[in-house]
Amino acid sequence: MFIVNAPVEKIIELDNQIFLIKIYCPEIAQSVQPGQFVNVRVSETIYPLLRRPFSVCDVEGDFFYLMFNIYGEGTKILAGKHFGDTIDILGPLGKGFNYEDTYETAIITAGGLGAAPFPFLIKAIGKKKNIFTFIGGKTYRDVITHGMTNISMSTDDGSLGFKGNVVQLLQANMEMLNSSKIKIFACGPNAMLRNLKEFCIKFNFECEASTECAMACGFGICQGCPIESTNNKDQYLLVCKDGPVFNVRDVVI
């Protein structure tokens, strides 16, 4: 874990008001694993007060990228950063994806901004496995394809790709899913992850999902981000420290 005042290299606006911020930070770029996150203090003032957690979206040498949309005060400030500004980063935090085990095909499943951790994961898996990506959104505006590969898309309103949610899209592709030993890597809204967990249990697929919860510190001291464990009812797990990536069978989503 590092606390670094890191220089901003640039802000890139993708389509649909999704932003990438490129940050120079060798300490984090060289140690972060796909699925881990950083906690960003967007301003030195007391409003906004807390850091904002973001999955690391991608890594290039000594640089890393975060993906975000303008959601509140914090992300508004972040989008206004320029080359030469510095931002205060705490990380890398949490546990990332286990992408090196024995599966043959990686199925990336993302809903909306849940696309954020996958460019990095896809790069890390590289040519070692087959990769297919399933991306869902409410409308075509919410489908983020940046850094993805072998893409299938779904939208709730049918404005792009398959009409329905991304889990229904997966189901429609069951033939392909059955064809080899697969592992699903997912990130997206809780409703999507709940559906996906049910789907994975029904068809006996391995699945790891990156979860989300409001948090203050990001490293385990505030105890603000509990997630119910399926293995131990007496104790919550923490999204920041035990996750954010969990085997979907280990947590109640």
Place this chain on the structure above:
Amino acid sequence: MNKVDLSVQVGPLKFRNPILLASGTVGYGNEVSEFIDLNTIGGIVTKSLSLKPRKGNPPQRILETPSGMLNAIGLTNVGVELFIKEKIPFLKKFDVPIICNIAASTIDEYVECTRILTHEDSIKAFEINVSCPNVKEGGLQFGNNISAVGKITRKVKAATGKPVIIKLSPNSSYISEFAQVVKDEGGDAVSAINTLVGTAFDIYTRKPKIHNVTAGLSGPAIKPVALAKVLEIRQKVDIPIIGIGGIMTWKDIIEFMIAGASAIQIGTLNFINPAASTEILKLIHEYCIKMGIDKISQLTGSYNI
């Protein structure tokens, strides 16, 4: 002159400097030790401990508010037994006084926890949490009841020879009346303040944003309230005060000491910058040199009203 005596005395307790890390914002020390040398801070107050482990409240537990945050953790903790077995050995590696914060549902539970923990050498004092706003039993049910606070102080003091600090609630009309009963019953100091009770709603669903509905407000938003409570105690009761509430900078610490605090606790700031206390100490030192202060304890209650 470049040597300032930063040590402070809080009743019978001596700290190498006035900066303590507040309960619930430093866990049991291990996470924060990755960012700061624990040997450089005044002391650590542990996460509230209860007799048995507590799971805490379901999410959502945390919400940011303007210049503050609401939390309703619900006293999640490992319980006294595991604390002794698993957490104390780590804390023992450091030369830093450990203050053990205790939360309980009954007066007997406070006493029992203290009785067990008092045998641990590395625990230098107890801070009794009678003011947690986020649990149904214990907490504020005691903290807003003067006779209960008096009884808890008396009984806990009887269970230990170590100093007992009572952490007071700001959610009462006159905090000094509570400080007075702590003094009358033999308490060694008070910590002021715990969080203020607050809440927030989602205007579209009309549901509370925090699962527990109400939560404790902390952060810089509450600093003026905390300062006024410290001042009130200082002016009315002769008891050492540990000031807490929204400290973000070295200036805030000086302000708390001027208002009457002998030492202070950093809380919410630990979530944002867990390395803050080391940086702050340096700046306090510079302030003292600039102001010609050779002992920082001279600041306590030095207001000019």
